[in-house]
Amino acid sequence: MSGEDWLATRFEANRSHLRSVAYRMLGSEPEAEDAVQEAWIRLSRSDTATIDNLGGWLTTVVGRICLDMLRARRVRPERPVQEHSPTIADDVTPDPELEAVQADSVGLALLVVLETLTPAERLAFVLHDLFAVPFDEVAPIIGKTPAAARQIASRARRRVRGTPEPAGADVLRQKEVVNAFLAAARDADFTALLEVLDPDIVLHADAGAAAYGTEAPLSGAADVARMFLGRAAAARLVLVDGIPGLVWMRRGEPVIVFSFTVTEGRVEMLELRGDPEYLENVELVPLKG
Template identity: 70%
Template sequence: MSEHDWLAVRFEENRDHLRAVAYRILGSAPEAEDAVQEAWIRLSRSDADSIENLGGWLTTVVGRICLDMLRLRRGHPEQPVGEHSPALADVDVPDPELEAVQADSVGLALLVVLETLTPAERLAFVLHDMFAVPFEDIAPIVGKSRAAARQLASRARRRVQGTPEPPEVDTGRQKEIVTAFLAASRGGDFEALLEMLDPGVVLRADEAVVARGAAELVRGAAAVAETFSGRAQAARLTLVDGLAGAVWSHRGEPRVVFNFTITDGRITTIELLGNPDYLEDVDLSPLEA
């Protein structure tokens, strides 16, 4: 078997996956086929011997191609959208594989919502949430940092779930509040903690943190202040996906991330997150020694 034939066989092994990725991003069966065919052309012109993970490489290439196609589509306002978008134009797809894709996680309702996203949001959401592509691989496709790619997916996820966009965050003010909160916590200043907490503040912990002994849910300023008073000695101020938060580490490895939601100058939500998958994806930048 020649090298070209071997490469063609390997590509065919990935074709179904690539078509599913392209269809979910583009919402159009013909465009998905075009994207997959372009991926084959690029593969046949590349140095295949230097590719360590062919499946991952092809998924990334298809992602880039689809992003370019989405941007081109956005650049032509005469392109039909809404009820006449490609997502709805291809309902009667004769190909059983694509019919299975439509019947899987991409119903018409989701495709319509995806049409409202920016190309970068759509790509980040589909690749990460539907195909578990890590943000470090998505970031270079959209030309942004891993944290920014994560935020694109989060913004898209909120749109898909119908969750309102959070208000703009004053990052400088948030850093001041989180810094003051950690200082009050370490110093056991109960009154200062109360002053910074919204009366209806909620403290949540994921399963990994609960397994370490934390309460899964604490409500109310007094209860949350009591929980933190004299604590957080080892927590360090950190940028968490670009926003001020905190991290507790063990032997140099992050174990618990503290996420803060601040509204009108008071902390309304604190999340304690220790899930290994989350810790692997989250972008952390220490703000103090």
């Protein structure tokens, strides 16, 4: 078997998987087939001796092709939903793998929901959540760090589930707790802070937050309370990726995001994040107190 025949055989062994990835990304059989064919062209022009994992390489390439196609699609007029209908055109040979895809969670309803995501959100969600591609591999495709890719996928996941922000008594209760924390900190009310903090609270801070003098990790209600006495005057109540939290703004830009874990009406864990990549991708929505 010649080198070209061997490569074609290996590619065909991955074709069904690649079509599944492309269909989930694009929601269109013809476009999925185009993406797979483009992947073959790129493979045939590449130095395969440098490819250690052909399946992973092809998945990455198809992901990048689909990302480009999605971005191009967003600048064109919107297509009718019917174009995403999982029906097979007369000139397309039915594929068992693709029919299985159409029959499972990626039906018409989910494809319509996926259309509401940005290209990066859609790719991160599809590759990680549906195909278990690690964020270390997703990140370079969308030009982000693994942490940012994880954040983007998390946001996409909430939107796919139809819960861009949580609702219900738990969220209202968390808002009350965060408001109580903010008021006590602003008023330098040590006793009120102790009441809102779990005795075993743990405070974490990333390097971005630590650069502003945050002492972390820190544990225990008394030590955490002392740290925030009179120091939250510039903080604002927001939804942090749909969860009530705080943000410290400077010159109109977020500097540090406060994420709270509330259990039984008390703050059990507090995370301060000021990493620029995180701040670029976190979704912050102002809340009224």
